[in-house]
Amino acid sequence: MCQLLGMNCNVPTDICFSFTGFRARGGRTDHHRDGWGIAFFEGRGVRVFLDPQPSADSPIAELVRHYPIRSLNVIAHIRKATQGVVRLENTHPFVRELWGRYWVFAHNGNLLDYAPRLSGRFLPVGDTDSERAFCHLLDTLARRFPDGPPTPAALFATLRETVREIAAHGEFNFLLSNGERLYAHASTRLCYRVRQAPFAAAHLCDEDLTMDFSEVTTPQDRVAVIATTPLTDNETWTPIPPGTLVGFCEGAVEERAQ
Numbered sequence: 001m002c003q004l005l006g007m008n009c010n011v012p013t014d015i016c017f018s019f020t021g022f023r024a025r026g027g028r029t030d031h032h033r034d035g036w037g038i039a040f041f042e043g044r045g046v047r048v049f050l051d052p053q054p055s056a057d058s059p060i061a062e063l064v065r066h067y068p069i070r071s072l073n074v075i076a077h078i079r080k081a082t083q084g085v086v087r088l089e090n091t092h093p094f095v096r097e098l099w100g101r102y103w104v105f106a107h108n109g110n111l112l113d114y115a116p117r118l119s120g121r122f123l124p125v126g127d128t129d130s131e132r133a134f135c136h137l138l139d140t141l142a143r144r145f146p147d148g149p150p151t152p153a154a155l156f157a158t159l160r161e162t163v164r165e166i167a168a169h170g171e172f173n174f175l176l177s178n179g180e181r182l183y184a185h186a187s188t189r190l191c192y193r194v195r196q197a198p199f200a201a202a203h204l205c206d207e208d209l210t211m212d213f214s215e216v217t218t219p220q221d222r223v224a225v226i227a228t229t230p231l232t233d234n235e236t237w238t239p240i241p242p243g244t245l246v247g248f249c250e251g252a253v254e255e256r257a258q
């Protein structure tokens with residue numbers, strides 16, 4: 001199983017603490033060694049780091065761990081290849097443009113007998129089921145709303161409908177963001193933690209590291225962290241029930257539906 005990590009915030013926040021524990025799962029505390037990647041939204045732009053090498057041994061991952069990039073939305077992925085060879089073009093997260101905004105997507109799972117008909121506007125570069133699913137999602141949104149972005153409620157409803165269709169082909173845990181909102185879907189395992197005042201100390205599961213968030217936040221800050229499995233061992237994480245799509249905005253759950 002691949003590993004997913006997402007962050008959605010109401011103020012620009014760095015992900016260094018969470019990424020330190022997450023990175024260890026790419027070959028040190030877990031057996032996922034088929035590449036990793038991370039994408040940070042900065043305004044309307046996206047800063048992306050990809051590496052087909054294990055994250056635990058990656059100099060690029062070491063750079064990211066010490067580089068306090070502040071972002072409202074972040075998506076990271078550690079790959080365990082099921083479809084597609086271990087190459088840079090098959091490394092998540094994937095990025096495309098729709099309605100004048102970048103969209104970022106990362107998937108954990110395996111889709112079988114999955115060959116969606118694509119219009120040609122969004123096409124896979126690699127040969128993974130994950131990138132095909134991403135192209136299918138965006139293709140559906142572009143066809144359904146040809147005049148521009150819909151309301152958040154209409155977007156969520158269309159994603160929910162399309163995700164059900166794709167998930168019928170297998171395991172479809174994913175994170176998706178357009179820089180304004182972050183969407184998380186659980187087929188099997190995915191959970192989240194919302195950190196807000198009163199802030200406390202958190203200790204990582206995969207590294208002996210503790211962070212006291214009361215020292216680095218303001219009372220107004222709110223951060224939602226989404227992961228395949230909990231990143232800390234002294235906080236309460238909320239499991240996302242299988243088959244549930246959750247929309248996060250400004251560090252809080254905005255919508256959820258099965």
